[in-house]
Amino acid sequence: MEYSHNNFGKYFEEFCKGDIHEHFPSKTITESDNNLFCLLTMNHHPLHLDEDYAAKTIFKKRVVVGTYIVSLVVGMSVPDISGKAIANLDYEQIVHHAPVFIGDTIHASSIILDVRESKTKPNEGIIFVETKAYNQNNELVLTLKRNILVPKKDKV
Numbered sequence: 001m002e003y004s005h006n007n008f009g010k011y012f013e014e015f016c017k018g019d020i021h022e023h024f025p026s027k028t029i030t031e032s033d034n035n036l037f038c039l040l041t042m043n044h045h046p047l048h049l050d051e052d053y054a055a056k057t058i059f060k061k062r063v064v065v066g067t068y069i070v071s072l073v074v075g076m077s078v079p080d081i082s083g084k085a086i087a088n089l090d091y092e093q094i095v096h097h098a099p100v101f102i103g104d105t106i107h108a109s110s111i112i113l114d115v116r117e118s119k120t121k122p123n124e125g126i127i128f129v130e131t132k133a134y135n136q137n138n139e140l141v142l143t144l145k146r147n148i149l150v151p152k153k154d155k156v
Contacts, residue, residue: 009083011153012115012125019112021080026107027072029064034102037068064100069142073108073133081110081129082148089126090147097140105136113145123152 038048046053047063054062070091074082082088100106114128126147133142 008079009081009085010150011084012117012127012150013153015112015115015125015127015150017112017114021077021110021112023076023080023108023110025076026105027076028105029068029072029100029102031102034062034064034068037065037071041065041067043067059099059101061101064102064104066096066100066142069096069100069106069133070094070144072106073131073142073144074146076106076108076133077110077129077131081127081131082150084150086124086149086151088146088148092145092147094142094144096142098135100135100141104141106133106141108133118149121149124149125152126150 034048038044043065047057047059048054048065049062051062054060074088108131110129110131112127113130116126116128118124118126126149128145128147130143130145132140135141
């Protein structure tokens with residue numbers, strides 16, 4: 001898929017309640033991904049970094065940092081959902097349904113829950129989105145909702 005500034009993301013008028021967007025590509029989580037995210041965010045919990053420690057937990061192996069999965073899934077949705085966004089206004093109801101492990105492959109999809117014009121900015125609108133992420137076994141691992149301010153096409 002080829003992107004340019006003009007076709008990256010969508011304008012407000014291009015979103016309809018009920019639309020489903022399958023995000024591409026998927027991402028296989030590497031040990032490096034997890035370790036770098038831990039380092040960058042100063043999350044040094046041994047469940048994420050220490051194989052011996054993690055082996056003694058209910059998970060039996062290292063769990064990928066949950067906030068990395070949130071960031072990854074939001075990033076996966078950018079070309080389809082927020083590529084033209086002015087701002088992500090709100091993140092809510094972030095639910096980790098199942099752990100993600102090193103080597104898991106994550107794919108995601110989003111549904112447009114609602115669209116409405118901005119009450120204070122006539123050239124913009126707000127889209128309400130729910131994004132779900134699944135592992136390679138199609139098990140739900142994450143759900144999040146967010147509200148995004150996007151420009152209107154005819155007002156740019």
